[in-house]
Amino acid sequence: MGREVYPLEQEARGKKFGEMIPRLEETRQKVREAGLWAPQVPTEYGGLGLGFMEHALVCEQLAKTPYGMYVFNAQAPDAGNMEILNEFGTEAQKERWLRPLCAGEIRSCFAMTEPEHAGSNPVWMSTTAVKDGGNYVINGHKWFTSAADGAAFAVAMVVTDPDAPPHGRASQIIVPTDTPGYRRVRNISCMGDEGEDWDSHSEITFEDCRVPQENLLGGEGKGFAIAQARLGPGRIHHCMRWIGISERSFDLMCQRAATRETAPGELLGSKQTIQNWIAESRAEIDAARLLVHHAGWRIDQVGAKEARVDVSLIKFFVAGVMSRVVDRALQTHGALGISDDTVLSFFYRDGRAARIYDGPDEVHKSVVARRILKGYGVEA
């Protein structure tokens, strides 16, 4: 990581993602050659076949630098798509979509959130798929579809049965991005940057977009259940990534404290405020990591559904820890922290979304509390 991947940070400064692709391909090739490619992918698809918790530990290391997950082909949203294709896909779907995805030959996206409806309410959506002949005809509007720019296909959450109970209304359908009626409207500029290719979040429309019924993933009405299967364990990996980011930031903070002088001979690290930040960050990161490991262990023991509270707990707890640690590290660097001469400014901008995506903190807190209060005999 230190030799091959961290240096990409400064190389990439001021460059669009597209310009970086050849350089990233080079590094990906080194990863392949080192036998470390796609750690989370089953061996039959060319990965290392690491178990769920093993891969979580890997995520912490890869996430310490913005391109880490990508060069190991473990990046969102592809990794999640690989998981659900592997678990719910037909053999034909796997051959067509999973195999090249695992090989890093194509990319994909996952189209769920809609601008008109709160993303915090996962059963409220308007995009529909209606059967017609052997096809589904899809109409609707999505946004914050990450990495749609350059993706070969989207997995789209669509309502197939509006009259079913809320959690049975939606299905997931694979939509090749060259299908007529599928349109990437724009890359949504986020935090000052429109992004490009994998590094982007798009607005998408479906207008009478027809895909064959065999593109249905895992059964009609299973959309929500598959999303849960995808998101629950995926949150462990998100959280481990955030811990990686926290550790990297912590390390930069300590390096700065140990080298910067505030006056001749007076180390920044001798300031008690900086010492407080170091100590508090150390405690918070360690506690966060243990909590994530524990939640992962719970998923292993009792399954993602039963471990829902554990997963919601880490979602907001770790996002909060990362926010504070990155903020302290940035402040420790002064103006340098604002600049892109270190990676901290990127972590600050990019990490802000952690408290929002996959369910904002506030939603997870309510989920946790209501579940706990159920144990006290009430529906709150």
Add this chain to the structure above:
Amino acid sequence: MGREVYPLEQEARGKKFGEMIPRLEETRQKVREAGLWAPQVPTEYGGLGLGFMEHALVCEQLAKTPYGMYVFNAQAPDAGNMEILNEFGTEAQKERWLRPLCAGEIRSCFAMTEPEHAGSNPVWMSTTAVKDGGNYVINGHKWFTSAADGAAFAVAMVVTDPDAPPHGRASQIIVPTDTPGYRRVRNISCMGDEGEDWDSHSEITFEDCRVPQENLLGGEGKGFAIAQARLGPGRIHHCMRWIGISERSFDLMCQRAATRETAPGELLGSKQTIQNWIAESRAEIDAARLLVHHAGWRIDQVGAKEARVDVSLIKFFVAGVMSRVVDRALQTHGALGISDDTVLSFFYRDGRAARIYDGPDEVHKSVVARRILKGYGVEA
């Protein structure tokens, strides 16, 4: 605990400790009969002989109610004195002091902090012991000597060699409280209560107080080292107690949220603010417990000295968690939380000291940070 110990809370309301002693003796007797007496004490002295981490787990349960530790004879400062007598005492000292302590026949105290010097600086003290004949002659001034009222003996930290390097100046000497020259000046009123007997913090003076040299504990100049041996692992137990207090408070908060209405048919627990508190508290307590277990495991693995950073981390982290959880639970109860109709008001008052004793948060944070920065090659 629920049947025999929690009910003591309301029985004790408005009573001085002395009045409660017969009732507490009764419960202690039941503990003995149940074969649960003195869980942390070696079996040869009548205890259960639990290992270090086993006892830590027990502490969480016992600490959920103010008299829990006491009725199991696992209360501070006696438990710490038992440990050091067992580890550093001579056979004669053990027979005379340790055995009756373990049996619950006598109580003891530990006199270290001095009013004139910051307790946060453990090597700065003025109380001296000078050899004279076969005796030590002790002169000095201590305070916040917990449970001195009614104690049979004090273990006193005294300077025996003022010219030694800072960590080698002090020794620990056993001083029977009926020794001439030993005087308990007062019980210091704390949080509105002077306290009594075990439930007190005293100011003490030594004026030409003579004790035989065989009362020296563990060698001259070993005072600081023994204190460290006592405090390091002791902090694990403090932290587990605080987690017990947090859990009890959490439970009371949830009970209240699940039963109190803010308007007819509207549960307090349906308020999002209360839900936030429940969720945040759950995450913080779980994280704190894992961090304490981890620190305990570290002590087991590498020893108290090497695990110093781990221990300092939990000291301030868990004290902070407890403060917040107790505060939220109290607030959830409204005026009832202020009253002594629940135990929360006690936890609020009593728990405030956790951020101060055994080293204030601020000192532990600096310890942690300086140790970490040493790893970056600097003395900060």
Add this chain to the structure above:
Amino acid sequence: MGREVYPLEQEARGKKFGEMIPRLEETRQKVREAGLWAPQVPTEYGGLGLGFMEHALVCEQLAKTPYGMYVFNAQAPDAGNMEILNEFGTEAQKERWLRPLCAGEIRSCFAMTEPEHAGSNPVWMSTTAVKDGGNYVINGHKWFTSAADGAAFAVAMVVTDPDAPPHGRASQIIVPTDTPGYRRVRNISCMGDEGEDWDSHSEITFEDCRVPQENLLGGEGKGFAIAQARLGPGRIHHCMRWIGISERSFDLMCQRAATRETAPGELLGSKQTIQNWIAESRAEIDAARLLVHHAGWRIDQVGAKEARVDVSLIKFFVAGVMSRVVDRALQTHGALGISDDTVLSFFYRDGRAARIYDGPDEVHKSVVARRILKGYGVEA
């Protein structure tokens, strides 16, 4: 204040309020002689006749020590009762109740909160008064009736018309405490202390308690309106008291920082953490005072009703500032802060209620937000 009132703090340590009364009477006499008696009371009733904001400024000074408000006869709940008697009372009521109250010859209480209903919901109560002959017959249950112990009369909030719209159901009735059927059940132990006399919070029952109809205060169904008239401006005075407490705590913190050494020659005040606390406290107290002054000015300009948002804002903002400042000051004192050797431990315990009484923070926040959102065209 410094010469006559602050010294009462240490004199009172460990004493019940009753024991202190002669000493307090002495000081009250000095206040009368100095021509400073009852600053907020109209001159015709023997006070200084200060205007609303003038008295607010006085409150800050008096509240810097626990007995300050009392020795000037400006203490809650009497001051509030004086206000409503003066504004809404008949001449007969004023002669009988207001005059001796202003003279400091009797004390009073205000019975509103009920244990069965959330105090945060002021229109939800069960105590009723039914007309019978020339009397009201009162039945019900109150608690946290402050200073009921020793009071000559209570002003009781009771439902006189259960079928009226919520804000018109209740009335306020003056109940002499020697009326048959009025019973002070107990002083509720709060923060470890049952209290006594003025320094107490009682549980009260009314059982067929008959008082003449001329004891009605300000008209039937006006109970809620009078309570609002009492509480709104009263909150300004509460807030100014809290600022007084904050200032006193701040001063003690600075004194400690300027005199305590953490090692020979090393001032506590040279620690950056302490400096942070001093600076943050200074900013917060100054900001809080300005905000309270502003809210008072708003009440003067537009009336208490229109200034409701302003008053709710300061209620939670200033309570929060006081909590933090007292906490920092206490921590700065270490173990001494826990003790009753300074007044900080009292402020810590007593001040905790500020976030609860007169409407918990959480309720005021919702009031503010809903009012603001009304300006955006919605009922939230």
Add this chain to the structure above:
Amino acid sequence: MGREVYPLEQEARGKKFGEMIPRLEETRQKVREAGLWAPQVPTEYGGLGLGFMEHALVCEQLAKTPYGMYVFNAQAPDAGNMEILNEFGTEAQKERWLRPLCAGEIRSCFAMTEPEHAGSNPVWMSTTAVKDGGNYVINGHKWFTSAADGAAFAVAMVVTDPDAPPHGRASQIIVPTDTPGYRRVRNISCMGDEGEDWDSHSEITFEDCRVPQENLLGGEGKGFAIAQARLGPGRIHHCMRWIGISERSFDLMCQRAATRETAPGELLGSKQTIQNWIAESRAEIDAARLLVHHAGWRIDQVGAKEARVDVSLIKFFVAGVMSRVVDRALQTHGALGISDDTVLSFFYRDGRAARIYDGPDEVHKSVVARRILKGYGVEA
């Protein structure tokens, strides 16, 4: 503002500053025509001649949108340079530099911070100016020189007398940017954006850069004093800008709360967490504004030097308020808040520097505390 300036936000999205200049010139022209040009500039130089506090009130309004200050020609660092040129400049300097600056014909920059030295220590710098013939010869290295790209001249802080007492070492010298030896090395990419023209922060080197001695501003050794004269009152304007940003964010938060639904018919604004944010933000912004007005009034009354504590207090207090308000507003918008479809994402990125520039929070806190402790008789 609403009609002409706010709309520039969305027009500018994705554009470099240079592309926007014609459009901004258009708006500047409208400002001139409306008779609102350069509110803070003396009338003799074409401005409105507003007083110090009058302009502070204006700043709040202009800062509600990123281009507000610029289109009124009140933007940093030009406004500060106009002030010091007006106060300390010679007539010749004023004619040559101040007049076109006030007219908006040229721009300028202020080169103070050096990469090798902590910006928090304003008397520690290495750039020197040595007299030679009628010139100063400047050598050194600066960075975070805002708006240097496109500036006609820099005001450079340089050491003219290294042997003087610390506050007398530096002078300010006007350096036209076309002077040989002056080199803009790069625009420092900050928060992901290299910026351009006015919207940039540059790294600068001086290599034997010769400027005539008549370019000295306000006397040799006066550099620090002039910087103080510039920064002290300038901080009032910074703080008022931050309040403007807070108000705009608050308004967006309320608009979102009042219109977004989390489920059909359920307003986001009915969530108690959102209500808490609205209420807390309202209180904090109001308190912050009053504190800034108070500090401004103090400067008017006692001068910038005596009001130093007041100015330091607002510097960190208001920066903190803005950070929290912007963060809450962003979170209220969910994914939309991350995007550049609202201005919040810009405020989040750009506002982060407020806790750093013109002295980081931590430095101002120490300044405040040491000054206060001086009142307690100690140098801490």
